[in-house]
Amino acid sequence: MADYLVKALAYDGVVRAYAVNATETVAEAQRRHETWHTASAALGRSLVGGLLLGATLKGEDKLTVKIMGDGPAGAIIVDSNAKGEVKGYIQNPKVALPLNAQGKLDVRGAVGTQGLFTVIKDLGLKEPFTGQTPIVSGELGEDFTYYLASSEQVPSAVGLSVLVNPDDTIQTAGGFMIQIMPGASDEIITRLEQKLASLPRVSSLLADGMTPEQILETILDDTTIFYLETMPVQFKCDCSKEKFGSALITLGTSELNEMIEEDHGAETVCSFCGNKYHFSEQDLHELVQEIEGKKD
Ligand SMILES: [Zn+2]
Numbered sequence: 620m621a622d623y624l625v626k627a628l629a630y631d632g633v634v635r636a637y638a639v640n641a642t643e644t645v646a647e648a649q650r651r652h653e654t655w656h657t658a659s660a661a662l663g664r665s666l667v668g669g670l671l672l673g674a675t676l677k678g679e680d681k682l683t684v685k686i687m688g689d690g691p692a693g694a695i696i697v698d699s700n701a702k703g704e705v706k707g708y709i710q711n712p713k714v715a716l717p718l719n720a721q722g723k724l725d726v727r728g729a730v731g732t733q734g735l736f737t738v739i740k741d742l743g744l745k746e747p748f749t750g751q752t753p754i755v756s757g758e759l760g761e762d763f764t765y766y767l768a769s770s771e772q773v774p775s776a777v778g779l780s781v782l783v784n785p786d787d788t789i790q791t792a793g794g795f796m797i798q799i800m801p802g803a804s805d806e807i808i809t810r811l812e813q814k815l816a817s818l819p820r821v822s823s824l825l826a827d828g829m830t831p832e833q834i835l836e837t838i839l840d841d842t843t844i845f846y847l848e849t850m851p852v853q854f855k856c857d858c859s860k861e862k863f864g865s866a867l868i869t870l871g872t873s874e875l876n877e878m879i880e881e882d883h884g885a886e887t888v889c890s891f892c893g894n895k896y897h898f899s900e901q902d903l904h905e906l907v908q909e910i911e912g913k914k915d
Contacts, residue, residue, distance in 0.1 A: 638831035645792035663781035673699030690731030727757035780821035858893035
């Protein structure tokens with residue numbers, strides 16, 4: 620079944636709820652980056668978190684999540700938008716740590732416990748919005764939760780979960796985000812907290828065949844759920860040879876001429892999706908001409 624995200628309201632509109640099955644999205648990222656199991660979980664959780672944050676955007680808005688921890692995974696960067704498209708990068712995809720004390724993939728060990736969690740939102744305004752919080756957990760769900768509460772002042776609960784097969788491929792991946800709006804009673808909050816405390820991991824629920832709607836129904840108990848939208852989600856990179864050409868132009872004429880004379884071409888690799896773009900001598904000559912043309 621194709622990946623999708625649902626947006627809903629509950630408890631007379633004071634609770635906003637999102638759930639997503641991102642299994643194929645994370646599986647594609649795993650294949651493209653050839654991540655090892657702990658890195659698969661760290662990148663996968665980040666992609667799911669990016670999709671959930673992206674679901675709060677509108678129209679052409681987009682955002683970037685930068686997780687700069689002190690663990691062996693290095694930097695993790697995720698780009699997502701309001702259309703359910705996401706791409707991601709992990710500095711070191713070859714991280715395979717022993718399981719943690721709970722017998723789970725040690726995402727905290729891969730990400731680290733010190734560092735910065737940054738969200739940059741491009742809302743089509745002159746300046747992007749930037750929010751930054753310290754990494755508080757390294758397990759990532761708690762870090763997204765802390766960011767939302769601390770930087771955006773939205774009390775939330777974020778669950779991110781990836782089930783990795785013994786061969787490093789992805790079995791299931793998904794998550795939820797519950798946000799409390801002003802006006803929610805203590806009773807509602809307590810009830811949600813109790814439900815969330817006993818909720819199995821989303822990846823296990825997905826493995827049992829549950830849909831995002833059924834996951835929300837489990838969390839939101841027997842309240843009336845008002846579904847706002849169902850949105851397909853996918854791994855999608857917006858790179859192109861043209862974009863890499865523009866990047867090569869910024870290197871300048873002498874650098875490009877050196878590539879022509881010494882390497883007789885250039886190969887660029889997109890760090891988000893792994894796609895390769897080859898520039899022949901002729902392509903590079905055309906880029907040089909473009910620079911020369913602009914000078915006139
Ligand atoms: Zn790309």
